[in-house]
Amino acid sequence: MTVSRREMITGLGALTASFAAAAPRGPEPPAARGPATPLPGVPAGRAPDRTAGDERFWGDVARRYRVSPDFVNLENGYYGIMPEPVRLAYHRNVDLLNEQNSHLLRTDYKERADRIRRRVAALLGVSAEEIALTRGGTEALQNLIGGYNRLRPGDAVMYADLDYHSARYAMNWLRDRRGVTVERLAIPEPATRRAVLDAYAAALRDHPRVRLLLLSHMNNRTGLVTPVREIVEMARARGADVIVDAAHSWGQLDFTLGDLGSDFTVFSLHKWMGAPLGTGFLHIRRERLADIDLAFADETYPAGDIRSRVHSGTLDAAAVLSVDAALDFHDALGAAAKQARLRFLRDRWVHRVRDIPGMEILTPEDPAMYGAITAFRFAGRTSEAENVAITDDLYNRYRIFTVRRGGPVRGDCVRVTPALFTSRDDVDLLATALHDLARRRRP
Template structure:
């Protein structure tokens, strides 16, 4: 009886992220429900400035008290409930790994698939769960039947792993990889669309679009680019690593054919989790990146033949989604945009300061790039950390040289005030 009770408890724990018994409901639900009730009369933009509301959200994180982390564009910390879920699933797995992984935890993938699909606004049969945006997008890049001479259009400002993947396909298969070059920020949708359109030839098969440019946070007009491409019979791939769970959108609304993202950025899911979306009628023609016994199947699961993987990480995603839904996509987007604008507006007019990101809500949200005349990005970034314990990342890529600063929902205004003070002092000394 004791073993039976333990087994039932373990199985119920598996389902907890998708039930009333979730860690989120046990730990945070009542506080966030109360905070939501007190602000239900406010718009998302108004809630963005309500520090009492966001203090409730901030308390869910376990960030280091003496380091201000403003490099959330790289990877974001998970709330405590997500960490606890991963730890619990890991402990369960290690009681009898092959049993609990393959017979118990593996059964949790389908509820998770549906939960991700609901968040993405799509059919669950279009979602594959993997480890990051690089894996998701490489699945598409290497899975497309392209032949020598076929053209692919991307940009020099795309993520390096995607650029290298296309270059490797060009070297291996003889496809033609063309890169456009943009000088951001740009606040003109049609200009961006026109530059893509002018690069098209009768041999163009694919346009690769980065939804949010990771270097400086420029939001590209994805829907318009995809609509233009579709009118010419060209397929589109969207890199949504920095947009998913940050901007309030559904994947089908973009009008793309393929989409990949990391879940450990703005969703705050466990580190090393990602998602692939393929329009349902395109699944059959894409070859899996890793072998499958039915590579031409119409089943999205053919892209999940990864062998042994981290089941605890996969199942921890469910609690991150619970946390996301409790806040609401639009509220989250508006808050993080508010935080970015908060610090930028306090330094943008200073002498020697250059902001490499638009403040127009249509063209940026979380990420902003900043540089100081006379300082390299490495010098600037190192000073921020060594003197002020503010963690950022220095960017030197193509025509971009700046420090990238990215807040998240757990970022406090006093942290950004400290950043502003640091920028003032560094600029004055230079």
């Protein structure tokens, strides 16, 4: 028998109310303007941890999202949906682009896109000269990996089992492109801070020819947050450069680029910043720009301009112009409050299920090593089919949407990813469902 969301938890309000949007920042043609409404803001003087469990406040935030009432969405790692101010700004910008056509692209667009680039850079604590907009984190990773020109035949590159699959494919491509060998390491389970650092230290020691390391700040499989700065310093001491994948962490965790200490870093804007799909950027420290080749011998920008390292063709200008509205929404809440809320939601369901016999939680209890994303598995159920069956059960019986992930050293798992519109009731429902699944699966 399928148990509906309403039957499992009463009083769960629908999260479908939409709010009018604030207009994108800066002077714009009248067609791009819309009615303004206050964005949600953390009460002045209140610490983020005190706000994290305030359901009235976060219910108000949730009403800024237009989500389906037909299921509980706990699979928000693929794409972070736009809050209503951003969605409406995007629609206005689509209309504006369609009305003005190439006139917009050849006039106002370039300055507005560059202003967004400067704003992104300021939020990260770097110069705009070190930022280039891309169509997402994947394009940024491919441009940095493919363009890295310090590799020589006989060198080695390295990545971990939990790194993003598209980035691993690009690293494998270097075998033929640059004549290098490809080394792999497994992130240990349980993944404590010490165990992760020791694993990277051993891998770099055992493979002294490694010159390029791919490193996920937060991986998309288990949500583990790695101690990036320490690993970057460790690699640098052994003559290896590091490309850091921060696509999932920016907007989910509270940090600046200085906290990572990386020279080459990639970011997504359409995950935890809530910008439209097809937006992201890469960072190259100014002194290291020459170590990344121009994208396909690009001549649009001078060789000393980081934008010459990206050539995306005619991209979705409306999506780029809507990044301003996404940054407005992010700034209104603040990174610290978002991080605290997402960790609160993660802790709430994890702490209610970790006593289930055979339950394995794949992120440690160290708050520095997780955010919203956390994966679990039932002991002994490590195959793809077994974990797909769990996600199917969660959806068909309880209308909870999750996703199976592969890659961890001990087998497949199920990834759970709440979002800012997720309620306490939603994660409580997950905990109830997992207890029920465990009871029904016992021999």
